[in-house]
Amino acid sequence: MTAFARRARASAGRVHPQLSLVSYTLLAHLEESGGCRATDLAAHHALDKSTVSRQVAALERAGLIERRADPDDHRVRLLHPTEAGTRILARVTATRRAAFRERLSDWPTDDLERFAAYLLRYNAAAAAPPVGRSGTPAG
Template sequence: MPDRDAALDAIQRELTAFARRARHKAAQMHPDLSLVTYSMLDLVKERGSCRAADLAAHFMLDKSTVSRQVNALEKLGLITREPDPEDQRGQLLRPSEDGLRLLADAAERRRLAFRERFTDWTDDDIARFAGYLTRYGAGD
C-alpha cells in the first residue's frame, strides 16, 4: 500500500500544479477573466446556450457566485442574455461574438501549448493519457 499512497500523493500534487497553471493561463487570456469565468463561458459555448442555474449545477457553485461571474462576463461583452422561450422569467446565456473569438483564440493557444508539451510523447502515450483523464473525469 505505501507505493499506492505515494502514487496518490503524486497525483494530488500534479493535479494541484495543473490547476494553478490553468488559472495562470486564464489570466493571460484576459486580465479580467478568471478560470471560473473562462470555464463558464466555455460551457455556454459548448451547449449553445444555458441558464445560470445550469452553470451553478454543472460547476457545483452557489447561485450568487454564478450570478457574479455571469455579470462579469456580460460586462466584458463576452456573453449575451435573452429570454428563455420555455420560461419567460428565466434568461438564456449565449456567447457573444467577442466571447466566441476569445474562446477560439484560447483554444488555438492551448492546442499549440499542448503540442509543444507533448513533443516527446508517442501517439499511444497521448491516447492513454487522454483515456485516463476521461476515465478520471467520469468518476464524478
C-alpha cells in the same frame, strides 16, 4: 495536480484580464450548451448561485456574454456568449491546443494512448457521484 491547476488559472487571465478560470469555464459551458440560465450554470458546476451571479455580472460587464429571451418562454432570460466571448474562447482553445501539441510532440504513440486512457478514466471518475467509505454513493 496543483501545478496543472495553477497553469489553468493563469492562462485564463493572460487571454483576458477579467477572465478567471471560473468565468472561463462558465463561458465555455454557455458556448457548448447553446446558452442556458444562470441557475443551470450553478447546478452544472456545483457552484453557489451567488458565485455564478458574480461571475455572470463580470462577464456581462466585459461584454463576453449577453442575456436573450428564451424562445420557449419569453419570461426566462438565457445567457449566451457574445461574438467577443466566442472569439476569446476560440483564441484560448487554439492556444491550449498548440501548447499541448508542443508539450506532447516527442511522446511515443504508446505513451499518448495510455495518457489519453488515464485522462478518460480520471474524467469519468470525477463525473461520478462521490463514494463513501462503505463503497456506496455518499450523500
